[in-house]
Amino acid sequence: MKTKKVLLLLSNGFEAYEASVFTDVLGWNKQEGDGSTEVITCGLRKELKCTWNFTILPEIQLSDVDVTMFDALAIPGGFEEAGFYVDAFSEEFLSVIRKFDQEKKIIASVCVGALPLGKSGVLKGRKGTTYHLNNGLRQQELAAFGVQVMNQPIVVDKNLITSSCPSTALGVAFTLLEMLTSADNCRNVKNLMGFYPPYNTTN
Known part of the structure; x- marks a missing residue:
C-alpha cells in the first residue's frame, strides 16, 4: 500500500491543539488503521513557538519541501498576538x-x-x-479574498477543507483521513479511538 504523506505546515504562533489532531488521527491510522499515512512537520523556522508558548522543532524547513513527495497539506490556525500571520502570510x-x-x-x-x-x-x-465569532471579523477578511463564506462548521470544496473554529479540528482531521483513504477506514479509526460506539461508563 502506498504511503500517503501529509505535510503539516506550521506557522509561528500556531495552536498546538489544532496541529495535534493531525498527528494523532493520522498517527492512529498509521498504527491501527490501514497503515497508509505519515505526517511530516514543517516550518519557516528551526524552532516554532505556539500560541501558548509550547515549542516544537519541525522535521524539515519549508525551503526544503518538494511538493511532489506529498499527498496533502494540513494547516492549523493560530493567534495574531502570537505572530501567526507573520509566517502564514x-x-x-x-x-x-x-x-x-x-x-x-x-x-x-x-x-x-x-x-x-x-x-x-x-x-x-x-x-x-473560518473563525466565526468575534463579530465575524475573520469571516469578513476571508470574504475580502473573494471567498464565498459559508456559515458551516466544516466546508469542503473539491480538494480544499476549511473550518470555523478550534472545536472543528478533529472533524477536519477525520475528513482528511477519509479523503486520503476511505469512509470505512475512517470509521474504523474513529471506533478504535473511542468516538463510537459511545463510551460505556457502567461496570
Missing part, C-alpha cells in the same frame, strides 16, 4: 499552498488556517469558512 508559505492546489492535492485547514488559503488565491471564487 509570507510569500514562501503562500507559494507552497498554491503549488499543492495546482497539483489538485488535498489542503486541510483549521479555523484561521483558512486565511492564508484565502490570501494565496486558491479559495477565490470557491466556498470556505
